[in-house]
Amino acid sequence: MAAGEYGIARIDAGPFALTELLLPGRLSMVFSPVGLLMVSSLQAGRAELRSGDRHERLGSGDVCLDGRPDESRTLLTDDLRISSVLLPGDLVGRAADDASPRRSRPLHFTDLVPAGLRTAALWQRTADFARCAVLAPGGVSPLVAAETARLLAATAPVVFPNDLDTSPLMTTPLDYARRVRLDHAHTELQDADPGAGATGPDIASRRGFTHAGRFAAAYRRAYGEPPRTTLRR
Known part of the structure; x- marks a missing residue:
């Protein structure tokens, strides 16, 4: 792809999707709530993300919760290349139910960035696994897609701070x-x-x-x- 060109690629794997975005120059975008949890990894460039009361400045290598299912958000980009995983909000909610069955309120993420470098690396490895599964020769089977989606949904509450006790997940998402x-x-x-x-x-x-x-x-x-x-x- 030539310099200065915009690009988007999307792979739908049934219960989740993967996207790649190339956004040259400086852009400002506003996204409405769509019921999806989007977790993004910045491959190059810079971005500023505002969602609710949170404001994060991000650079190459950073991982962020690029939109909570129930909130609109604003994204300012500067020569951005970004990879994202999209998950249905209810799938992540079911993972939280399994981890904390006595909870009485919906899962709410309290921050847009991982709790630390180790958890950020955990998300990167999990997302890489999901990409390998989707791009496997012959395509991904429905069973593998469903289990990979559950793994991603189980990993998100481990990686990003939230208002629930998810300690049962702290072994490993696998x-x-x-x-x-x-x-x-x-x-x-x-x-x-x-x-x-x-x-x-x-x-x-x-x-x-x-x-x-x-x-x-x-x-x-x-x-x-x-x-x-x-x-x-």
Whole structure:
């Protein structure tokens, strides 16, 4: 792309999307609330972001919450190149529900920048993983897209300060996402009818566990019994 040209690329992966923007020169933009959580990584240039009562000056390498789902925001750019991940606000809300099931209010992010350099790096690694998954040869499968979206949604409350207790997420987002899948498999095993042909390996596979033995071991550690016992109860 030649210098001075504007550019935009977008990849829709079903439950989330990735965008790349090239904005030469100086621009001022106002965005209305759209129910999406947008997390951006600045690849080059500078920007000023205002959202609610927050005002951040950003440069190359910075990560920011480029818009909370319920707020409009203003973005001033200077020769900006930026990569973003877009997530439905309700998907992030469900991740917060899983992390803090007794909460009585919606998730609200209290800052636009990560809590520290380590969490910023965590988001970068997670976003890179999502891009690799989407750009894999042959395209991304619906199951991988759904699990990647859950991983991104689980990572956002770890990275950006918020008003909820998300300490159960502070192992790693991958561990959290795996535990969520395990919980869903547990519920499905409880509800399934083995007489109708339901099997533990089939349920595990639907929940993204491709190795039956490792699934059974993880399940036993979490629930104190093998999957087949839950299924037959």
